[in-house]
Structures are given as structure tokens and as C-alpha cells.
Amino acid sequence: MDLEELEDMEDHDLLFETVMNQEYEHFISLLGHDGDGDRHGDGGGEEDGDRHGDDDGAGVVHSTDDFNFNPSVPSLHTYLGDVEDTRHRTAFLDGGSVVNLPLFRLQGVVLFPGATLPLRVIEPHMVAAVERALSQADVPYTIGVIRIHRDTANWRMKSASIGTTAEIRQYGRLQDGSLNVVTRGQQRFRLRRCWNDADGVPYGEIEIIEEGLPLKTPRDVFEELGPSSASDRGDKVMGKSDQEVRSNLNEAETKDSRIGSCSTSENQSCKGEELNDSFGNTDAYPSNKISRAFWPHWVYRMFDSHLLAQRAADMWKKIVGAPSMDSLVKKPDILSFYIASKIPVSESTRQELLDIDGIAYRLRKEIELLESLDIIRCKSCQTIIARRSDMLVMSSEGPLGAYVNPSGFVHEIMTLHKANGLDLVGRPATEYSWFPGYAWTIARCASCRTQMGWLFTATDKNLKPRSFWGIRSCQVA
Numbered sequence: 001m002d003l004e005e006l007e008d009m010e011d012h013d014l015l016f017e018t019v020m021n022q023e024y025e026h027f028i029s030l031l032g033h034d035g036d037g038d039r040h041g042d043g044g045g046e047e048d049g050d051r052h053g054d055d056d057g058a059g060v061v062h063s064t065d066d067f068n069f070n071p072s073v074p075s076l077h078t079y080l081g082d083v084e085d086t087r088h089r090t091a092f093l094d095g096g097s098v099v100n101l102p103l104f105r106l107q108g109v110v111l112f113p114g115a116t117l118p119l120r121v122i123e124p125h126m127v128a129a130v131e132r133a134l135s136q137a138d139v140p141y142t143i144g145v146i147r148i149h150r151d152t153a154n155w156r157m158k159s160a161s162i163g164t165t166a167e168i169r170q171y172g173r174l175q176d177g178s179l180n181v182v183t184r185g186q187q188r189f190r191l192r193r194c195w196n197d198a199d200g201v202p203y204g205e206i207e208i209i210e211e212g213l214p215l216k217t218p219r220d221v222f223e224e225l226g227p228s229s230a231s232d233r234g235d236k237v238m239g240k241s242d243q244e245v246r247s248n249l250n251e252a253e254t255k256d257s258r259i260g261s262c263s264t265s266e267n268q269s270c271k272g273e274e275l276n277d278s279f280g281n282t283d284a285y286p287s288n289k290i291s292r293a294f295w296p297h298w299v300y301r302m303f304d305s306h307l308l309a310q311r312a313a314d315m316w317k318k319i320v321g322a323p324s325m326d327s328l329v330k331k332p333d334i335l336s337f338y339i340a341s342k343i344p345v346s347e348s349t350r351q352e353l354l355d356i357d358g359i360a361y362r363l364r365k366e367i368e369l370l371e372s373l374d375i376i377r378c379k380s381c382q383t384i385i386a387r388r389s390d391m392l393v394m395s396s397e398g399p400l401g402a403y404v405n406p407s408g409f410v411h412e413i414m415t416l417h418k419a420n421g422l423d424l425v426g427r428p429a430t431e432y433s434w435f436p437g438y439a440w441t442i443a444r445c446a447s448c449r450t451q452m453g454w455l456f457t458a459t460d461k462n463l464k465p466r467s468f469w470g471i472r473s474c475q476v477a
Contacts, residue, residue, distance in 0.1 A: 068464050069437070074395035077118045077403070079432050080180040083172035086134075088141045090167050092187060095210020101136075101144040101165065102129035103194055103204035107157075108474035109402060109410045110350040111145045111164040112341035113185045114334065116397060120408040121179040125200035130179055132201060133168060141168045143183065144204045146191055147351055162355045163206070164188055185341075187211075188354065214305035214332040214359050305332035308363035312339055315370040319388065320399060336362040342398030344391060344414035345369055346379065347474040376414075377477040381448040383421045385471060392417035392468050394435060400473060403434040413453055413470040421446050422469070428457055434470075437463050450475055 077083075093099065104119070104126070111117050121127050133143045146163030150156070166183035173179055189206040196202050301307055309332035313325040316339055328335040340353040343366065356362040376386045394415045395401045404410045423446045428439035438456040445452050453471040458464070 066464050068462075069394065069435075071394055072396045074401065074403075074435050075116065075397045077116075077182055077434075078436060079434055080118060080120070080182070080404075081172060081174075083170040083180055083182060085170050086141055086168055088168075090140065090142055090186065093139070093165075093208045095208055097208045098192070098205065099139050099208075100203055100205050101139060101142060102133045103144045103146065103191075103202045104129070104166075105146055105148045105159060105202065106410055107148050107150075108347055108472070109145070109412055110147050110347060110354055111166060111185045111402075112350075112354060113164060113187060113337045115185045115337075115341035115402070117145065117166055117183045117185065117402050117410070118404045119179075119181040119183060119410065120404045120406065121181055122408045124177075125196075125202070127177065127179055128199055129201045130168070130171065130181060134171075139165075142166065142186070143168065144189060144191075144206050145183075145185070146204070147347070149347070159191065159194075160351055160355075161191055162188060162209070162351075163191055163204075164354070165206070165208075185337075209357070211333060212358055214309075215303055216306055302364075303360040305359045305363065306330075308332065308360055308367065309335045312336075312363050312367050312370065315367060319370060319373065320391065320393060332363065333359050336366065339366050339370075342400050343369060343373070344376070344400045344473070344476075345373070346476045347412065350412075350473070376416075376471065378421070378445045378448065378450060378452060379475050379477045380450045381445060382477060383445055383447045385421060385445075385452065385476075386416045386419045386469075390416045390418040392465070394468060406432050411453075412473040414473060414476070416469040416471060417465060419443075419469040419471065422452055422455075424455060430459060438467075440470075443469065445475075 109117070119130075121130055129143065134141060136142075143166050144163055145166045147160045148157050149160075151158040165186040167186050168181055169184050170182040171179055188209040188211070190209055192205045192207055194202065194204040306329070309329045313329050313335060317325065325335070328338055336359050340350065340362065343350075343353075349369070353362060353365060356365060374388050375384055376388075376390075377384055391399045392415050393399050400412060400414045402410055402412045422443045425442040425444055428441045430439045433440055433456075435456055437458060437460050439459050440454040440456050442451060443453050443455050444450060451472070452475050453469060455467060455469055457467045
């Protein structure tokens, strides 16, 4: 079948779980809610008179009075009913390993290493896929998950080339033979080919992607770090897009090629001078300091994974209101996937993050997204639905999480305390609610009638926030 046409393990887990617990215990006491009670998407759920929060303009509303919901509850996916822990943890596969796995091709879903993915498995051939995964000898309890989407050019289903293996953590069998499953992302893979076996079970031949090690600035090649000017320039350059950086570096290289008077021994010195010229004509180092590095110090800073991780964590804390993320900053590779799995951006942008090879490049892209994250629009008609300051974290999975409905469709939704330009369809329902204590009502774009997500309203008068919105990431521009 043509892909273009197809419809240290425990430490890793402990680090993720510890940070999420710390982060969202903090949310219980900090996160708030504002907006008016308009039922047609002109605001949130609380009346203006009940508003006690203070929006800092950069992220969520902070209040202890307007938030008493326990955000650890949605991450348990209790709506799935009784599920048993498999009590099995799969070791990581070596980079470059090629294995065959049962393959789940999901529309509207991008799974990252470390992220949770619930599944409602109904179709017999997919039930068989889970059963094969539970019993396979070489890679037990593991499936492959890859995103598919409709190609706008020919309206045929198209598969991504990069996916993520998922370990089956919990599962339960219902009386009708269907399965409820909770999985967790493990490792990125490159899909080499896929097929359906004689029983219709989808399989994929995958190659595990070898993840690079976090890079640090080679401080030993500098006699002594330069003054603040070098550091400041590094911060400025780290804020540039990769395209801008490459352009400036290429410009410097071009200038260097025109320096005919430089001897071989002087070539490195001249290149450093020209690079400095291309970024502002200031010296990165004082004349009495000697660098043994080929590039100036600020160039190395641009790809220092630990510096980038600290900057991304600081921005994430400012936008989402999270507490200290020091434990993740020490693991830039894990942090890069952590932010990628939770940043409230479109489905296609999340796939771009998954496709990126290199920790520093992924972190740089995330920093760029966090800097530009401001307006949330309807993908179909570009109507403004919300702003960054409208984000509300209702789950320990973060401001964006994956949930599955009774029909087996997985939805990645971002939660907002306020939204605009939405109409409600039907009456509130409590059955199969992803957020216990809240009823859900379908919400669609008032302009183009596309289903954007749901309004969740509290059924307990003491539960706060009184309401919030869940917007599907696949419908966001």
C-alpha cells in the first residue's frame, strides 16, 4: 500500500509524572476563570460579579476562589470504566531498529513520547490488532501510532512519515467485545511500509529514530567567556528563526569567501570578524581574551540544548502558569517532547514538531511558537475564537490533551475559559463526560458551522470554574 494514499525507561516515566504532579497541584491553587455567562460563545461561564482573577496579560487568570476542580481526574480517563493495569513496561528499542508493529492510523492525533493516548477500540480487526500487540514476543504491549489527514489537493487520505510507538498501559474488555485502552507514547519512528494481513489487521514496518544527545556549549574551547555583550547577542540570536540565522551565517560565509588577503592561519580570525559584523558590528570577546573555537561563543549558544531548554521552560511557565520545571530543564530531550505534546497549536504544527530531528532544533521551534502564540482561529473561516490569555488548564495533561468518545474517535482538545464566535447545538449531556462533574454541549463556529468542540458546564453548583470550552486542535488554524 502506498503511504501517500493510505486511509532508562522508568526514569523517563518518573520524571514526566513527577513534573506533571508538581505542575498541576500548583494549578489547583493558582488557576482561575473569567468571562461572562453568554451561552453562544461570547465569553466563559462565570458571571462578571463572580470574577476574582487577575489576568497578567501573558497567560492564565490566577485566582484561588475561581478554581477548585481537581485537574488530576481527567488524566485518569475514568469515563472508560474499569481498566486493568498491564503491569508491563517495555524497554526502549535501539535507534535504527526495524520491527513490525500493529499500526493505528489516527486522524487528528499527533502522539509524542511521554504523552497519554486513550483508545476506544470497536472494529474487530482493530481489536485483533490490540490482542496481537499484547501477545507479540519481540515487542510486547506495543503498537505504532501515526497521523493521517485528508490531502486538500485530491481529498485522499495521506499518512505522515513519522509516528510514535505507544505502550499499552491499561486495557479493559467490554461485554460487546470492544476494548478500552490507555497507552503512552514511547519512541519516534519512521514508517517504511504498511499493509493489512490476511485477517485485516494493519501492520507497519517501522524504523526507530535514534535521538541525538543534548548539546552544550563547548566551554573548554574558550579561555574565558566574554562579557555580557556576547551573552546578550546569543539571547538575541536565539530569538531569531532558523531561516534568519541561516541567512546571516550564509552572508558571513559569502563575505569570508571574498577575503583574498587572509592567509590560511588568519582565515579563522577573519571569519569570526565577518560573522560579528553580520550581527551588529560588536566584538564578542575583548581583545585580551582568546577563543580556540571555530565559531564565536554566541553561535554555540544558539544550539546549546540546555540553554534553549531553560528559555523554553521560562516561557512555558509565563504562558501556562506552571511552577518550577528544573527537573525537566536538566533533560532537554524530554522537555522538548513535553512542551510539544501540550502546546495548544494546530494538528499540522504539532506534526511538524514531531518530524524535527535534533533536540536544539525542536526547542528553537517551540520557542518561536511560544513567542508567536496569541490568537486561536477557526481553520475553515479564520474567525478568531480565542486568545492566548484565554487558556485554562483543566487536566494534569496540560492545556491540550487527547480524549476518546464512545464511537472510538480520538479528539485532541485545548481548554479555554473564554471563547468567541461559537454557537451551541443540542442540550447538555453528562454521559461519557471527559471531565467528571461537567456536562458537555456541542459547539460550532457561528460563521462556517464547523464543529469546533464543546462547552463544558458544571453540574455541581459548588464546582469551579462554572464552565469552560474544549476546542479541537484539528479545527484550529
